[in-house]
Amino acid sequence: xxxxxxxxxxxxxxxxxxxxxxxxxxxxxxxxxxxxxxxxxxxxxxxxxxxxxxxxxxxxxxxxxxxxxxxxxxxxxxxxxxxxxxxxxxxxxxxxxxxxxxxxxxxxxxxxxxxxxxxxxxxxxxxxxxxxxxxxxx
Amino acid sequence: xxxxxxxxxxxxxxxxxxxxxxxxxxxxxxxxxxxxxxxxxxxxxxxxxxxxxxxxxxxxxxxxxxxxxxxxxxxxxxxxxxxxxxxxxxxxxxxxxxxxxxxxxxxxxxxxxxxxxxxxxx
Amino acid sequence: xxxxxxxxxxxxxxxxxxxxxxxxxxxxxxxxxxxxxxxxxxxxxxxxxxxxxxxxxxxxxxxxxxxxxxxxxxxxxxxxxxxxxxxxxxxxxxxxxxxxxxxxxxxxxxxxxxxxxxxxxxxxxxxxxxxxxxxxxxxxxxxxxxxxxxxxxxxxxxxxxxxxxxxxxxxxxxxxxxxxxxxxxxxxxxxxxxxxxxxxxxxxxxxxxxxxxxxxxxxxxxxxxxxxxxxxxxxxxxxxxxxxxxxxxxxxxxxxxxxxxxxxxxxxxxxxxxxxxxxxxxxxxxxxxxxxxxxxxxxxxxxxxxxxxxxxxxxxxxxxxxxxxxxxxxxxxxxxxxxxxxxxxxxxxxxxxxxxxxxxxxxxxxxxxxxxxxxxxxxxxxxxxxxxxxxxxxxxxxxxxxxxxxxxxxxxxxxxxxxxxxxxxxxxxxxxxxxxxxxxxxxxxxxxxxxxxxxxxxxxxxxxxxxxxxxxxxxxxxxxxxxxxxxxxxxxxxx
Numbered sequence: 001x002x003x004x005x006x007x008x009x010x011x012x013x014x015x016x017x018x019x020x021x022x023x024x025x026x027x028x029x030x031x032x033x034x035x036x037x038x039x040x041x042x043x044x045x046x047x048x049x050x051x052x053x054x055x056x057x058x059x060x061x062x063x064x065x066x067x068x069x070x071x072x073x074x075x076x077x078x079x080x081x082x083x084x085x086x087x088x089x090x091x092x093x094x095x096x097x098x099x100x101x102x103x104x105x106x107x108x109x110x111x112x113x114x115x116x117x118x119x120x121x122x123x124x125x126x127x128x129x130x131x132x133x134x135x136x137x138x
Numbered sequence: 139x140x141x142x143x144x145x146x147x148x149x150x151x152x153x154x155x156x157x158x159x160x161x162x163x164x165x166x167x168x169x170x171x172x173x174x175x176x177x178x179x180x181x182x183x184x185x186x187x188x189x190x191x192x193x194x195x196x197x198x199x200x201x202x203x204x205x206x207x208x209x210x211x212x213x214x215x216x217x218x219x220x221x222x223x224x225x226x227x228x229x230x231x232x233x234x235x236x237x238x239x240x241x242x243x244x245x246x247x248x249x250x251x252x253x254x255x256x257x258x259x260x
Numbered sequence: 261x262x263x264x265x266x267x268x269x270x271x272x273x274x275x276x277x278x279x280x281x282x283x284x285x286x287x288x289x290x291x292x293x294x295x296x297x298x299x300x301x302x303x304x305x306x307x308x309x310x311x312x313x314x315x316x317x318x319x320x321x322x323x324x325x326x327x328x329x330x331x332x333x334x335x336x337x338x339x340x341x342x343x344x345x346x347x348x349x350x351x352x353x354x355x356x357x358x359x360x361x362x363x364x365x366x367x368x369x370x371x372x373x374x375x376x377x378x379x380x381x382x383x384x385x386x387x388x389x390x391x392x393x394x395x396x397x398x399x400x401x402x403x404x405x406x407x408x409x410x411x412x413x414x415x416x417x418x419x420x421x422x423x424x425x426x427x428x429x430x431x432x433x434x435x436x437x438x439x440x441x442x443x444x445x446x447x448x449x450x451x452x453x454x455x456x457x458x459x460x461x462x463x464x465x466x467x468x469x470x471x472x473x474x475x476x477x478x479x480x481x482x483x484x485x486x487x488x489x490x491x492x493x494x495x496x497x498x499x500x501x502x503x504x505x506x507x508x509x510x511x512x513x514x515x516x517x518x519x520x521x522x523x524x525x526x527x528x529x530x531x532x533x534x535x536x537x538x539x540x541x542x543x544x545x546x547x548x549x550x551x552x553x554x555x556x557x558x559x560x561x562x563x564x565x566x567x568x569x570x571x572x573x574x575x576x577x578x579x580x581x582x583x584x585x586x587x588x589x590x591x592x593x594x595x596x597x598x599x600x601x602x603x604x605x606x607x608x609x610x611x612x613x614x615x616x617x618x619x620x621x622x623x624x625x626x627x628x629x630x631x632x633x634x635x636x637x638x639x640x641x642x643x644x645x646x647x648x649x650x651x652x653x654x655x656x657x658x659x660x661x662x663x664x665x666x667x668x669x670x671x672x673x674x675x676x677x678x679x680x681x682x683x684x685x686x687x688x689x690x691x692x693x694x695x696x697x698x699x700x701x702x703x704x705x706x707x708x709x710x711x712x713x714x715x716x717x718x719x720x721x722x723x724x725x726x727x728x729x730x731x732x733x734x735x736x737x738x739x740x741x742x743x744x745x746x747x748x749x750x751x752x753x754x755x
Contacts, residue, residue, distance in 0.1 A: 037220060037224060069285060069286075069288075072285075073283070073285040074282070074286075076278075076279075076281075076282040077282050077283070080275055080278060083271075083275065084279075086326070087264075087265070087268050087271075091327055092324055092325065092327045093268060093323075093325055095326050095327040096326065122224075129231045132235070133234065136238060162435070165431060165435065171427065174431055178431060178435070182438055185438055185445065188442065188445050189445050192445060192448065192449045215445075215448070221397075222400075222441060225401070225408075225437075228404075228408055229404070229430065229434050232408060232411060232412065232430065233431070236415055236423055236426055236427045236430065237427070239415070239423050240420075240423045240424060240427060243420035243423055244420065244424075252424055256421050256424060259419065259420065259421055260421070260565075
């Protein structure tokens, strides 16, 4: 679809906004509506839009399969690592209270990192799922 | 039981039942593998509606701390359903991925043809 | 040095395999992935042994995730039953993983092996999670983690029929899991809680309501699909027959057992055995169990694919477990719990032996087994000895659980049931004998005279399981006392 200049220009304008919005949803998730799942999907949708307009081949150059593979495992590892950090700092698994100076700071750090992990994994997974299906030779 | 009174009040649950039956019917009756996945999705959606309906309180608001708000709807089912939606997405994509592989291996996505070629392989 | 981890064992047993699985995905090297999986599984096994010891000496362990108090946060709970189930899941997984390296090299393309171990660990973590969690919804999440990864594992089988088998399992498995969620949703509607202990507290006053009874029905059907309860077993034979051999051994020994565990948990911990006075599910289970034992054993006799033969036999064995549940007595539950453990050992041994045979003769057809008694004496002997245990010959674990099952049925005065159980055993002699006869009494065909014995890395795990079949058949104290106290906990009888 890259012959359609309207689509090309609009999508190029939209993609940074989508990415920014995804980051907003991600990092504002502990105060307002949002969080890792939603942000991850929005983030991935930017890449999917790019792939739809410019072709999967070019999108793969932006984010190769090895990158998505590592990112999607990294998210899970980050999540678990936060949980284990809770144990190391003397609390239970996923106990955020012990992560910061006081309980509130700890909760902030904990939920931020955990949601970041979720967001990374969801984004990488959605991108992988789309690319794998779209890259099929029919 | 006054039906004319009960049905509008329980409309959500009727929708749940209708979706559930439609979904299950598609899963059971259709021979096309992709349609089965669609049926499965409708079936799962019925459960999402069920959970969300359970949590709703008349006049209840989103759980935001504010003096003007007196009653809250239960937010927990929403979170549970968020998880269930993710599981549903994973199931759908895995199912579709399997269908792609099945199509590569058998050249068809119709149950009847698949059964024939499976018997030949056996 | 690691003392500070001791109170966290309940979570670490699940988290270690869960953490190891993405690491396998990153390293992308088949050998290292295998090593990671092996180490993670053995650590879980060690923790499981520790947990069971702790539970039997100190009593149930409760672990609060994120330190949120119990009815609100997710609680992990280990009692005798769950510790016992954790023990054999992690044990079987550890042993199959030793076995897996050569078998997986042979059956799965090299560039996919690391994915195999990633999925294996996820399935393993999911099964452990189901067993250990004290939260009904968390149980669903783990159920789906283990199911989704086992669909992938099954689809990795070498034949193209593996794909359709995995697909059918996916459809039915998802329907089953969704039924379970509907049941849990209805329970949540009535009680406002998802914590299993809390649900149990609130159940007595609600057990007359239709919603609760309907939720019981939904959960029974949902979990029935997962455990291959007759007539919901249609996905099982093909899934077992076309999955990679190691996967078959692992899933046959653990996945259906965990589903039986969930059923026990739901019936006896959440609803309490009094629920059977309100809804006659116990008699339904009895009938289905009996039909399963007889019909599936007969179907097994006519199979030519040994993997399918054993798969149908698994459905029949699930029948025995369900009959044990339907008795709703301490003895009945003891027999079910014992059979969970014993059947895991039996089917683990049989399927691993079969995997070793597949490695050498590249077939699981019954006619290709001719002369294997001479060509692969150790493997075939292991198959024979596990087969004897499947039949229930004295001194084997199979005998112990059937003995308890017959005791339970006689206690209730159900002597026709006892007779049918015995007939089931006789039928299992027929299908085990079919294999043994061809392997030992047919001459070695010329084309297969070059077949060698299975490698040592396979024989050792097989023989560990076979030895366990006889060890726990003779030294029965440990298993019976664990099963008995678990059954007493479930029935609410004072220990």
